[in-house]
Amino acid sequence: NAGVTQTPKFQVLKTGQSMTLQCAQDMNHEYMSWYRQDPGMGLRLIHYSVGAGITDQGEVPNGYNVSRSTTEDFPLRLLSAAPSQTSVYFCASSYSRVAGGSSTDTQYFGPGTRLTVL
Amino acid sequence: SQQGEEDPQALSIQEGENATMNCSYKTSINNLQWYRQNSGRGLVHLILIRSNEREKHSGRLRVTLDTSKKSSSLLITASRAADTASYFCATGTGWGKLQFGAGTQVVVTP
Numbered sequence: 001n002a003g004v005t006q007t008p009k010f011q012v013l014k015t016g017q018s019m020t021l022q023c024a025q026d027m028n029h030e031y032m033s034w035y036r037q038d039p040g041m042g043l044r045l046i047h048y049s050v051g052a053g054i055t056d057q058g059e060v061p062n063g064y065n066v067s068r069s070t071t072e073d074f075p076l077r078l079l080s081a082a083p084s085q086t087s088v089y090f091c092a093s094s095y096s097r098v099a100g101g102s103s104t105d106t107q108y109f110g111p112g113t114r115l116t117v118l
Numbered sequence: 119s120q121q122g123e124e125d126p127q128a129l130s131i132q133e134g135e136n137a138t139m140n141c142s143y144k145t146s147i148n149n150l151q152w153y154r155q156n157s158g159r160g161l162v163h164l165i166l167i168r169s170n171e172r173e174k175h176s177g178r179l180r181v182t183l184d185t186s187k188k189s190s191s192l193l194i195t196a197s198r199a200a201d202t203a204s205y206f207c208a209t210g211t212g213w214g215k216l217q218f219g220a221g222t223q224v225v226v227t228p
Contacts, residue, residue: 004160031214042206042218043161050214058215090160094214105149105210109160 001026004110006091012116013081021076021113023091030096032074033058033107034066036087043090049074050096081117089113124207124219132227137194139222141207142187148211150183152192155204155221164205165192197226 007022025032030051035043035058045058047066055066063085065077074093078085092107125140143150149168153161167174167183167190174181180193194201204223208216 033215035218040220042208042220043216045215045217048213048215059217092161096214105208105214105216106151106163106166107153107161107208107214107216109162111160112158 003027004091004093004108006089006110006113008113009111010114012118013078014118015082017081018077018079019081021078021089021091021115023074023076023110024072025074025091025093025108026072027093027108028071029093029108030071031094032068033092033094034064034074034076035090035092036060036085037090037112038087046076046089078115083117085115086117087115089115124205124222126222127220128223128225130225130227131197133198135197135226137197137201137224137226139192139205139224141190141192141219143190143207143209143217143219144188145209147185147209149209150181150190151208151210151216152179152181152190153206153208153218155206157203161206194224197224199226199228202226 004025033048034046037043044060049055049068090112091110123142151166152164155161165176167181178195183190204221206221208218
């Protein structure tokens with residue numbers, strides 16, 4: 001299994017440009033999430049999904065859109081990039097349930113996309 | 119706002135020594151997890167402790183959880199140079215979402 005894959009690895013945008021960060025997982029996980037990581041900080045949740053067709057906002061959703069048409073893919077769209085969106089973006093997935101109980105929330109992370117907005 | 123706060127922010131030790139880092143959180147949790155991040159890489163899950171557990175071991179890792187104090191600690195015994203990384207605590211509520219602390223940067227020198 002490839003696990004969680006993210007493309008591109010690096011991206012430079014100009015203010016106002018749009019782009020989509022791709023995320024895919026081959027573990028048949030129902031839950032998927034996008035986080036951003038800024039220097040000196042932990043990860044902050046942008047958007048998450050509990051299954052195909054179901055998404056919701058996390059802690060820092062402004063400026064980002066998501067959709068989930070398949071179990072495998074969870075793209076993150078920046079509609080009009082701003083310098084404040086310069087960050088490292090991580091996609092993660094997890095099981096919705098484990099044997100004998102509900103989700104443990106254990107996340108499997110992709111390698112990240114380093115985005116710079118000029 | 120972040121759920122977890124980690125202490126210390128940075129830790130420098132020599133190989134063979136133990137490394138201890140602490141995490142405090144604010145709200146009720148389903149579980150607490152620790153992750154490691156090597157420079158420039160994604161996070162890797164290390165260990166999970168459920169809210170009804172007090173201590174858990176995995177190899178050289180020992181995690182404790184005190185829900186009355188809303189705190190957890192991670193102990194790495196007999197550290198190695200390869201343990202150099204940032205360590206994050208994260209709290210989960212059971213819906214595939216985590217809230218992370220700011221992390222502890224650990225440097226292990228040979």
